[in-house]
Amino acid sequence: MNKKIFAKLLAHSQNDPSKITQPFIKETFGVEVKRFDTLEQYSEAIDDACLNRYFSKYWQNDMKKWKYSGVALINEVNSLKPRAVLDVGCGYNEFKGKIDNLIGIDPYNDKADFQVSTMEYKTDQRFDVILCLGSVNFGSRSKIMEEVAKCVKLLADGGTMFFRVNPRVQHDKPEADWIEFYAWNVPFIIELSEMFQLKILDIRDDTNQRKYFIYRKTK
Numbered sequence: 001m002n003k004k005i006f007a008k009l010l011a012h013s014q015n016d017p018s019k020i021t022q023p024f025i026k027e028t029f030g031v032e033v034k035r036f037d038t039l040e041q042y043s044e045a046i047d048d049a050c051l052n053r054y055f056s057k058y059w060q061n062d063m064k065k066w067k068y069s070g071v072a073l074i075n076e077v078n079s080l081k082p083r084a085v086l087d088v089g090c091g092y093n094e095f096k097g098k099i100d101n102l103i104g105i106d107p108y109n110d111k112a113d114f115q116v117s118t119m120e121y122k123t124d125q126r127f128d129v130i131l132c133l134g135s136v137n138f139g140s141r142s143k144i145m146e147e148v149a150k151c152v153k154l155l156a157d158g159g160t161m162f163f164r165v166n167p168r169v170q171h172d173k174p175e176a177d178w179i180e181f182y183a184w185n186v187p188f189i190i191e192l193s194e195m196f197q198l199k200i201l202d203i204r205d206d207t208n209q210r211k212y213f214i215y216r217k218t219k
Contacts, residue, residue, distance in 0.1 A: 001040060001140055002047040002180040005029070009039045009046075017042065029178055050178045051138060055108040058175045061091050068204055068212040069133050069164035074098050077162070082128035086154060088118050089135020099129075106135075118147045126156040133164040134210070137182055144182050145192070152196045157219040160201070165189075165211050189213055 008028065013019040020042055026032060031049035036042045063070035077085060077099050087095055090104030093111040105121050106112035114121060118136070136147045155161060165184035170176065186203060189211070193200050198215040206212040 001043050002178070003140075004180050005046050005050075005178055006039060006043040009042055013039065015039065030175070046178070047139070047180070050175075052108045054171075054173070054175045054179060055091070055106075058173050059091070059171075061094065063094055066133075066164065066207050066210075066212075068206050069162065069210070073131070073133075073162060077129050077131075080129060080160060084125060084127045084156075085129040085131065086127040087131045087133075088151060089132065095131070118150050121150075121154075123154070125154075126159070127154055128156050128159045130155050130159065130161045132161060134166060136163070137166050137184070139180060139182065141182065145195075148192055148196065152198070152217065155217045157217060159217045161198070161215040161217070163189075163211075163213050163215070164206055165213075167209060167211060169209050184211055186211070 009020060012024060017037060017039055022032065025046065029046050029050060031046060031053055033042065033045040033049055036045065074095070082101055085099055085102040087093070087102055087104040090106045090112050091109055093104040093113065095102055096104055103114070104112045105114045105116055105118070107115060107117040107120070109115070130151050132151060136144060136151070151161060166181045167185060168181045168183035170181065171179070189203060190200070192198065193215060197218050199218055201214040201216050203211065203213040
């Protein structure tokens with residue numbers, strides 16, 4: 001759950017969901033959601049609406065600016081000769097046609113092959129490579145762990161996952177003000193590797209204070 005949004009809702013309503021009105025939501029968060037019975041439900045809906053608004057209308061990616069996790073990934077991934085690649089949170093699906101056998105999923109961008117979230121994506125296919133470039137980065141620790149677990153499940157034995165993560169550096173645009181970035185760090189990267197039996201192949205500092213790292217799923 002987005003703690004920033006929930007705290008604002010709690011302060012305004014004094015824990016009374018009936019005090020959360022549509023004008024307040026629109027004025028405060030700049031989005032519209034339906035009515036709910038609990039502050040938790042409001043928080044989840046507003047969080048998703050804020051992410052949708054930002055990543056569908058305002059966010060722009062520039063693959064050339066990333067030292068390791070942009071254009072440089074194309075040859076690195078193709079050199080693995082993957083039979084199937086999943087780009088999680090693919091945005092404008094810029095790797096499509098550049099990385100072999102790639103499928104892009106993204107809940108907020110209609111350029112994706114499938115406009116669904118990580119947790120909503122259903123397939124029996126297993127992928128040799130999964131890209132998580134800035135997409136597994138929003139919400140609570142438990143939410144991050146659920147999404148990583150789903151990616152591990154989708155990864156074939158011996159497969160490789162490439163991550164770019166944000167250690168809670170806020171984006172400049174005001175439309176991103178209510179987005180909660182999870183504070184990724186190296187100890188958490190190591191913890192996940194041990195939890196899901198993943199081998200860490202590399203950890204580097206990428207552009208804009210981001211962390212870039214690679215996991216390999218052990219057989």
